[in-house]
Amino acid sequence: MTAVVGDAGGSVVEVSGLGRDYGSGDRVVHALTDVSFSVAKGELVAVRGRSGAGKTTLLNLIGGLDRPDRGTITVADRAVTGAGEPELLELRRDVIGFVFQSFGLIPILTAAENVSIPMRLSRRKPAERDERVAVLLELVGLGGQAAQRPGELSGGQQQRVAVARALANDPDLLIADEPTGQLDSDTGRSIMDLLRAVVDARGMTALVATHDPALIDRADRVITLRDGRLA
Numbered sequence: 001m002t003a004v005v006g007d008a009g010g011s012v013v014e015v016s017g018l019g020r021d022y023g024s025g026d027r028v029v030h031a032l033t034d035v036s037f038s039v040a041k042g043e044l045v046a047v048r049g050r051s052g053a054g055k056t057t058l059l060n061l062i063g064g065l066d067r068p069d070r071g072t073i074t075v076a077d078r079a080v081t082g083a084g085e086p087e088l089l090e091l092r093r094d095v096i097g098f099v100f101q102s103f104g105l106i107p108i109l110t111a112a113e114n115v116s117i118p119m120r121l122s123r124r125k126p127a128e129r130d131e132r133v134a135v136l137l138e139l140v141g142l143g144g145q146a147a148q149r150p151g152e153l154s155g156g157q158q159q160r161v162a163v164a165r166a167l168a169n170d171p172d173l174l175i176a177d178e179p180t181g182q183l184d185s186d187t188g189r190s191i192m193d194l195l196r197a198v199v200d201a202r203g204m205t206a207l208v209a210t211h212d213p214a215l216i217d218r219a220d221r222v223i224t225l226r227d228g229r230l231a
């Protein structure tokens with residue numbers, strides 16, 4: 001079990017004094033410096049910033065995919081900083097859903113099988129899994145595409161499958177890193193509308209990195225990073 005650190009005052013994400021450096025000596029890159037903020041339950045927060053500003057670094061730290069050099073992170077009352085690998089695994093499986101720019105679907109699996117992966121990892125019963133896969137695919141508008149493989153779907157449809165997969169274990173937090181980066185603007189907008197609808201309908205919390213101004217309109221709040229610092 002991940003350490004539970006108590007009620008963080010209704011916040012799903014608490015970040016304090018976060019720092020991450022890459023390299024060392026003359027070549028050190030301060031990717032993040034003294035970043036502190038919190039995200040309340042039910043909020044959709046956009047993380048904005050130029051290329052290299054530190055957006056991916058920030059999301060990877062919050063999602064437990066990387067470890068900070070300084071500072072603390074709490075997600076859904078669980079201490080991410082200081083957690084061991086088994087706890088981080090559990091966090092990434094049950095507490096956080098991830099959506100990436102490049103979709104990250106497994107090509108040989110059908111849309112339904114891709115969506116069921118997180119539930120297999122958390123050992124949900126097959127009947128329960130199948131039922132939930134159907135509900136999730138319906139939710140993202142792909143009820144009729146369950147048996148298709150990623151190669152047989154458009155980019156927008158693949159990202160919808162990825163959103164369904166991210167929601168499979170009913171996470172507290174959805175982390176999306178440039179989810180529309182590989183999509184044309186109309187398709188990108190429809191994906192952002194989907195994320196907005198999911199947040200509204202399920203009281204979910206989301207952190208979305210983007211430099212697309214159209215997407216920023218859908219956010220409740222915008223956090224801007226400039227050279228690794230909050231602007």
Ligand SMILES: Nc1ncnc2c1ncn2[C@@H]1O[C@H](COP(=O)(O)OP(=O)(O)OP(=O)(O)O)[C@@H](O)[C@H]1O
Nearest residue numbers: 022023029031049050051052053054055056057058
């Ligand atoms: N593994 C790494 N090794 C060395 N430097 C890195 C590494 N990852 C990121 N950086 C550097 O850290 C800084 C922040 O990178 P990051 O990928 O977080 O930015 P970003 O805002 O997500 O950019 P983009 O919008 O291009 O994805 C950049 O200067 C980048 O070059």
